[in-house]
Structure formats: C-alpha cells, structure tokens
Amino acid sequence: MKRQKTVYEAAIDHGFTRRDFLKMCTALAATLGLEYTQSDKVVKAMETNTRVPVIWMQFQDCTGCSESFIRSSQPKTESVLLDMISLEYSEVLSAPSGFQVESSMEQVYKDYKGEYIIAVEGSIPDDDSFLSVGGKSAKDTFIKMAEGAKAIIAYGSCSSWGGVAAAYPNPTGAKPITAHVKNTPVILVPGCPPIAEVMTGVIAYIITFGKFPELDHLGRPTSFYRHRIHDKCNRRAYFDAGLFVENFDDEGAKQGYCLYKVGCKGPTTYNSCAEMRWNGGVSYPIQSGNPCIGCSEKGFWDNGPFFERRAKIPGTQTTINPDEVGLAALGLTAAGIAVHAAGTVVKKKKDDKRGEEE
Amino acid sequence: MSDLMPNLPNQTPNYYTPETNSEASFHPERPIKYKPVNESVKVYVWELPVRIFHWVNMLAIILLMITGVYIGKPFASASIPEEAYYSNLMGWMRYIHFFAAFLFTVNLLFRLYWVFKGNKFSTSNPLRWVFWKEVFQTIKFYLFLKNKKPHYIGHNPLAQLSYWIFIGLGSWIVMLTGFYMYTEPQHASFWGKLFSWVPYIFGGDSYTIRSWHHLAAWGFMLFTLIHVYMAFRDDYLERNGSISSMLTGYKVEPKKLVGGKDEK
Ligand code: HEM
Numbered sequence: 001m002k003r004q005k006t007v008y009e010a011a012i013d014h015g016f017t018r019r020d021f022l023k024m025c026t027a028l029a030a031t032l033g034l035e036y037t038q039s040d041k042v043v044k045a046m047e048t049n050t051r052v053p054v055i056w057m058q059f060q061d062c063t064g065c066s067e068s069f070i071r072s073s074q075p076k077t078e079s080v081l082l083d084m085i086s087l088e089y090s091e092v093l094s095a096p097s098g099f100q101v102e103s104s105m106e107q108v109y110k111d112y113k114g115e116y117i118i119a120v121e122g123s124i125p126d127d128d129s130f131l132s133v134g135g136k137s138a139k140d141t142f143i144k145m146a147e148g149a150k151a152i153i154a155y156g157s158c159s160s161w162g163g164v165a166a167a168y169p170n171p172t173g174a175k176p177i178t179a180h181v182k183n184t185p186v187i188l189v190p191g192c193p194p195i196a197e198v199m200t201g202v203i204a205y206i207i208t209f210g211k212f213p214e215l216d217h218l219g220r221p222t223s224f225y226r227h228r229i230h231d232k233c234n235r236r237a238y239f240d241a242g243l244f245v246e247n248f249d250d251e252g253a254k255q256g257y258c259l260y261k262v263g264c265k266g267p268t269t270y271n272s273c274a275e276m277r278w279n280g281g282v283s284y285p286i287q288s289g290n291p292c293i294g295c296s297e298k299g300f301w302d303n304g305p306f307f308e309r310r311a312k313i314p315g316t317q318t319t320i321n322p323d324e325v326g327l328a329a330l331g332l333t334a335a336g337i338a339v340h341a342a343g344t345v346v347k348k349k350k351d352d353k354r355g356e357e358e
Numbered sequence: 359m360s361d362l363m364p365n366l367p368n369q370t371p372n373y374y375t376p377e378t379n380s381e382a383s384f385h386p387e388r389p390i391k392y393k394p395v396n397e398s399v400k401v402y403v404w405e406l407p408v409r410i411f412h413w414v415n416m417l418a419i420i421l422l423m424i425t426g427v428y429i430g431k432p433f434a435s436a437s438i439p440e441e442a443y444y445s446n447l448m449g450w451m452r453y454i455h456f457f458a459a460f461l462f463t464v465n466l467l468f469r470l471y472w473v474f475k476g477n478k479f480s481t482s483n484p485l486r487w488v489f490w491k492e493v494f495q496t497i498k499f500y501l502f503l504k505n506k507k508p509h510y511i512g513h514n515p516l517a518q519l520s521y522w523i524f525i526g527l528g529s530w531i532v533m534l535t536g537f538y539m540y541t542e543p544q545h546a547s548f549w550g551k552l553f554s555w556v557p558y559i560f561g562g563d564s565y566t567i568r569s570w571h572h573l574a575a576w577g578f579m580l581f582t583l584i585h586v587y588m589a590f591r592d593d594y595l596e597r598n599g600s601i602s603s604m605l606t607g608y609k610v611e612p613k614k615l616v617g618g619k620d621e622k
C-alpha cells in the first residue's frame with residue numbers, strides 16, 4: 001500500500017505556515033461543532049492522519065453538488081481538496097480524461113482497498129441503458145467500488161433519496177445509492193444541492209476522526225440536520241404573529257412576512273440553511289424572499305407545487321389541498337344526511353300509519 | 359357518588375337468554391341497572407365518567423378543529439401590520455391547539471381506563487361473529503332495507519364500529535402524529551425520544567406525517583357531522599331520549615330488553 005502525505009505535510013507543501021495550519025484547524029473545529037478546547041484534537045489528527053484517497057462518482061445528477069462543493073468558505077474547498085483528501089477521480093475536477101482517468105479509478109481500487117472514500121452525486125437507474133460511464137454500466141462500477149470503499153458519502157438528494165430523476169413516473173427507475181450498497185457504511189448529506197460548508201464539514205470530520213459524525217434515524221449527520229428550517233427561520237416572528245405573504249407582489253412580501261401561505265416547506269424540512277446560510281453565510285432562499293421548497297427532504301419532488309400548501313395522500317405520490325377536499329367531503333356528507341333524514345321521516349310516517357291501522 | 363353508582367335493582371333475570379343479541383350476551387357479569395317506569399324502565403346507560411368524557415372530548419375536538427384548520431391554512435391575519443412584535447395570532451392558535459390536544463389525550467386515556475372499570479355499555483368487542491352479523495343488519499337498517507336489526511340500549515354494532523375507527527384509530531393517528539410534530543423542534547429531548555418511533559409507522563418524512571395529521575383531522579370533522587345526525591335520528595325514531603341520555607345517563611327502554619317481565 002502506498003503512503004499518502006499527512007494533512008499537515010500537504011498543507012506545508014502548499015505554502016501554509018504553521019500558523020495558517022493552526023488557524024485552519026481551529027476554524028474546522030468550530031464548523032464541526034466542537035468546543036474550542038477540542039481544537040487540539042483536530043490539530044493532532046491533521047498532523048498524523050494521512051490524506052484520504054477519494055473517488056467522486058457522478059450518476060444521474062446535474063453537477064450542482066460539485067458546484068456547491070467548490071464554493072465552500074469554511075473549511076475552504078482548496079484546503080479540503082489539496083490538503084485533506086487526495087481526489088483521485090472526478091468528472092468535473094480531474095485534469096486527465098478518458099482511459100487515463102478511468103484507469104486511475106482502477107488503481108485506487110487496487111492500491112487502497114478498504115481505505116478510500118467514495119463521494120456520490122446522482123441517483124442510479126435500474127435500467128443500465130440509461131447510464132453508462134466510460135462504456136461500462138454505472139451501476140456495476142458503483143457496486144464494485146462500493147464494496148472496496150471504507151465509507152460512502154451520498155451528496156445531494158439524488159444519491160440520498162433518488163432525487164428529481166426519481167420523480168413520478170420515474171422513467172429510468174432511479175434509486176438512491178443505498179439500494180446498491182451492502183456492507184459499506186453510508187452517510188447521507190441531502191439537499192439540492194447541500195450547503196457547501198456542510199459538504200466539506202462532513203468530509204473534514206471523517207478525515208479528522210476516522211469515523212462518521214453522529215447520524216440521525218435517516219443516516220444524516222445530526223449536527224447539520226437536527227433542526228427544521230422553520231425552527232430557526234429569520235421570518236418566524238411573522239409566522240407566530242400571523243403576518244403572511246399572500247402574493248409575491250403584495251405589501252407583505254416587501255415587509256418580509258412569513259412565506260407559509262405561498263407554500264413554504266420550512267415546517268417540514270430538516271437542513272441548516274437558516275443557521276449556516278449560503279455562499280459563506282450571505283443569505284438563503286427564505287431570507288431572499290423565496291419559500292423553502294424542502295429540497296433536502298425525501299420525496300420533495302413529488303410533494304406538490306412549490307408555491308402551495310398541500311397534503312400528501314400517504315402511500316401515494318398524489319397531493320391534494322386537504323381543506324378544499326375536506327370541505328367538499330363535508331358538503332357531500334351533509335347532502336347525504338339531508339336525503340337520509342328525509343327518507344327517515346317518510347319511512348317513519350308510513351310505519352306509524354300502518355301501526356295505527358293495525 | 360350516588361349518580362356514579364345508583365342504587366337500582368339489578369337482579370340477573372333467570373330467564374335471560376344469551377342468544378338474544380350481541381349486547382345481552384356481552385359481559386353478563388356486568389349487569390344492567392334500571393328503574394321501572396310503567397311499561398318501560400329507565401336504564402342507566404352512560405355512567406357519569408362516560409358523560410364527562412363525552413363532553414370534554416367534544417370541547418377539545420371543537421377547539422382542535424378551529425385552531426387546527428387555522429394552523430393549516432391561516433384564514434385571518436394579524437390586524438396590526440408591518441411589525442411582528444405586536445401580534446401573536448398564530449402563536450395563540452397553536453397554544454390553544456396544544457392545550458386542547460393535551461386535554462384530548464388525558465381525557466382519552468382516562469376513557470380507556472373506564473373501558474375496564476365501567477358497565478357493559480362502556481366497552482365493545484368486535485371479535486365476535488354475532489357482532490359482524492349485526493353490523494350487516496344495521497347497515498341494511500340504515501339503507502332502509504328489510505332487516506333483522508334488534509333494538510339496542512347502548513350503541514348498535516355499526517356505531518361501535520365507527521367508534522373503533524374514529525375514536526380508536528383516528529385519535530391515535532392525530533395524537534401520535536400531533537405529538538411527533540409537537541416534539542419536532544427538540545428531537546433529542548426526553549419527549550422527542552418518546553415519539554421518535556412515530557415516523558416508522560407513518561412513513562419517514564415530516565411532510566407525510568403532517569399530511570396524515572391533516573387528513574385524519576378532516577376525518578374527525580366528517581365523523582362529528584354524522585355522529586350528531588345519528589344521535590338526533592335515533593332520538594326521533596325511538597323516542598327513548600338518546601340526546602338527553604348523554605346528560606342524564608338514562609334511557610327509557612322497554613322492560614323486556616333488560617330481562618324484566620313484559621306485563622302485557
Ligand atoms: C392529541 C392530539 C393532537 C395533537 C398533539 C396535535 C398537534 C398538532 C401540531 C403540533 C400541529 C402542527 C402545528 C405547527 O406546526 O405549527 C398540528 C396541526 C394541525 N392539527 Fe393537530 N393535534 C392534535 C389533534 C388534532 C385534532 C383532533 C385535530 C382536528 C380535528 C387537529 C387538527 C390539526 C390541523 C388541521 C393541523 C394543520 C396541519 C397542517 O398544517 O397541514 N389536530 N396539530
């Protein structure tokens with residue numbers, strides 16, 4: 001097995017000073033949600049841990065996850081890419097292409113079996129004819145690489161839940177990658193795309209501690225997915241007050257009222273947008289006036305129109321306006337009752353008459 | 359207390375026939391209490407705890423329906439615009455919803471206890487063949503078809519079935535999904551952990567759970583409408599005081615139904 005440079009060595013090679021390195025470790029500790037006193041743990045890990053070989057695989061995706069990843073501000077994408085990991089294969093970032101890059105995937109499989117990490121973007125179709133990369137079935141390549149991996153990171157909602165490609169009627173038979181993983185541990189980092197700092201933060205945690213961060217019941221890191229957008233939303237005060245945007249061009253929209261009535265999915269969406277925000281903490285959809293579409297939630301693509309509040313009929317991919325349907329059902333029932341009541345009276349009158357005659 | 363356990367004759371009739379119907383053969387060790395009134399008897403059907411449960415349940419459901427529909431689709435806005443500081447409309451709606459939800463839950467748990475403690479009218483057992491035979495007859499009765507539906511002092515089997523579905527199942531759906539949503543901001547807390555298994559039965563994501571809650575809530579509204587109609591209808595047809603029985607506990611019934619001798 002080849003030896004990789006440690007993260008510290010790699011950083012120094014890239015022109016970091018020791019001071020820069022320590023700063024990076026402290027900031028990283030903060031991103032990972034560690035206490036300040038624990039930042040020396042991060043330093044120790046970075047000094048001794050070698051860079052981890054990473055294969056970045058793309059299936060039925062839009063490359064949005066890669067786009068997000070390369071915009072991380074803390075930890076900086078460069079320091080993740082150049083110092084912490086050794087990115088051996090990536091459709092977007094690898095310098096070589098064609099046979100050359102495909103063979104480097106083979107090489108990693110041989111040299112670092114049980115050591116390397118796979119990052120996956122995109123869903124995998126059941127039918128191979130929908131997706132082959134380098135002339136080979138993408139599913140087969142993934143299954144083989146997954147077996148030899150130490151861990152798998154599912155970046156984005158496609159690899160985590162199936163994503164837009166799996167939207168009804170799901171013509172390609174798109175499935176989340178977990179459908180094809182047997183024994184390798186998988187961490188889900190859903191979002192369309194996930195927040196850059198969450199993406200780099202997860203990988204940095206794995207490299208620092210050599211294990212996954214704490215996961216929730218769906219396999220997502222709790223530190224980033226434990227809160228609903230609604231619970232941390234900057235517009236929440238307007239929700240509680242009862243001040244709602246009714247239309248995107250009304251006064252409420254200008255005032256920054258709550259977007260609940262224009263379909264905000266914040267109350268059912270787990271993600272850290274409201275806390276970490278996007279683009280280095282500049283803003284996030286709700287802050288800039290767009291309701292949350294729930295992009296990190298399983299099945300969000302089939303949860304009805306983005307700008308309407310609806311309810312899903314459990315077990316189906318159909319959503320309805322529950323209050324409209326409910327009122328209609330109530331009306332029908334009332335009409336039925338009126339008819340039944342009339343029938344009851346008529347029948348009783350008849351029966352009473354017969355009783356008197358007897 | 360006298361109302362709770364009225365001192366009424368309740369000698370078990372010696373010629374009582376278990377085949378009469380599902381009600382007569384049900385829990386013979388919990389005898390029916392009644393008072394003779396001319397040809398009829400005043401039967402003590404709904405014990406005080408059952409009546410209290412009924413009206414508390416009604417109050418809670420009305421509060422839950424109004425506030426719940428508001429939460430789902432806020433049909434009114436705060437009257438003071440611009441600043442969130444001055445109003446708490448949704449806040450109050452949610453507060454009342456949660457208050458009523460706790461009332462609803464405690465009330466229902468108490469009623470479950472009374473299933474074991476109360477008289478035979480306070481419980482039901484659908485796991486008897488005769489129960490389903492009579493459900494079928496009762497359905498025919500409601501469809502104005504020729505039927506062999508016997509008369510019941512308590513709920514007829516179809517009514518019992520509707521309680522199983524709406525009070526039995528429906529309540530648990532709204533309670534479990536409701537409490538799950540209630541603890542969503544704090545999954546790691548004690549209460550959060552208590553309901554952490556709810557997604558496994560209701561299908562994973564938060565949106566689906568919320569949808570269950572909202573749809574089941576409309577189920578309650580449909581049930582309420584039908585339930586009220588049925589009660590008035592029964593009162594009209596039988597003239598046995600169905601409506602007032604939920605206040606007084608008593609229904610007027612022919613003597614033979616409780617096993618007494620028919621004088622005629
Ligand atoms: C123990 C019983 C119940 C509990 C704990 C409960 C709790 C909740 C909670 C936490 C919410 C979400 C509020 C929010 O996110 O701001 C909610 C919404 C709602 N509740 Fe309940 N509830 C209960 C029973 C009921 C009942 C009996 C009804 C109606 C008959 C009802 C109707 C509704 C409706 C319509 C919503 C809105 C759902 C939506 O937004 O889609 N709830 N309830």
Ligand code: SF4
Nearest residue numbers: 230233258259264266
């Ligand atoms: S904008 Fe969305 S997330 Fe924010 S308070 Fe309103 S409903 Fe909740």
